[in-house]
Amino acid sequence: MKKTRYVYAMFMAFALVLVVANGCSVSYSFNGASIDYSKTKTIQINDFPIRSSYVWGPMAPMFNNALKDQYANHTRLVQVKRNGDIKIEGEITQYTQRNKSVSSEGYSAQTELSITVNVRYTNNVNHKEDFERQFTASQTYETTQSLNAVQEELVTQIIDDLVDQIFNATVANW
Numbered sequence: 001m002k003k004t005r006y007v008y009a010m011f012m013a014f015a016l017v018l019v020v021a022n023g024c025s026v027s028y029s030f031n032g033a034s035i036d037y038s039k040t041k042t043i044q045i046n047d048f049p050i051r052s053s054y055v056w057g058p059m060a061p062m063f064n065n066a067l068k069d070q071y072a073n074h075t076r077l078v079q080v081k082r083n084g085d086i087k088i089e090g091e092i093t094q095y096t097q098r099n100k101s102v103s104s105e106g107y108s109a110q111t112e113l114s115i116t117v118n119v120r121y122t123n124n125v126n127h128k129e130d131f132e133r134q135f136t137a138s139q140t141y142e143t144t145q146s147l148n149a150v151q152e153e154l155v156t157q158i159i160d161d162l163v164d165q166i167f168n169a170t171v172a173n174w
Contacts, residue, residue, distance in 0.1 A: 035075060035171050039125050043077040044084030048117060051091040056151060059115070060092060063159050070163045075171060087122040088170065093134070097147065100140050113147070114138035115158050121170050133169065137161035 047064045067088070071077055077086065094116035103109040116136040123129040139154040141147075 040085045042080045042084040043086045046089040052095040054095050066159050066163045090119040093118050108143045110140050112138050112140050113154050135165045
């Protein structure tokens with residue numbers, strides 16, 4: 001008899017936990033996106049052409065793919081070719097390198113490679129969030145290395161930084 005009461009009490013406690021847990025819902029987003037999916041369902045990301053005087057050929061496709069992948073992997077937005085609830089477009093405006101530091105002999109010791117993109121963000125659900133802004137990211141390398149030797153790795157790191165900045169400014173509301 002005691003065992004039956006114990007089993008019944010445990011069953012009731014478990015049922016109570018299920019009822020309470022079913023009535024509550026907590027939503028966490030570990031990627032930082034804060035999108036109301038009931039209103040915003042699609043995104044249009046146009047390719048960013050290069051408008052810089054100094055160019056590295058693979059840079060534009062690398063950037064465009066990384067940007068589209070970020071939204072595909074971290075949101076539930078469906079990517080469309082036109083008429084998206086959100087529209088992201090722009091151009092790569094600068095691809096530059098400059099001396100970052102000088103050695104004691106007066107020669108360049110480090111060089112900074114940077115990329116700047118101009119982004120136009122249109123939120124067709126809430127036009128108060130629209131903006132046009134420039135984003136810049138850079139990486140430094142030792143001048144003893146040639147740009148050709150480190151370019152792909154540095155551009156990949158710079159693009160990752162730029163894509164994170166754009167994502168945070170557009171859908172993460174940071």
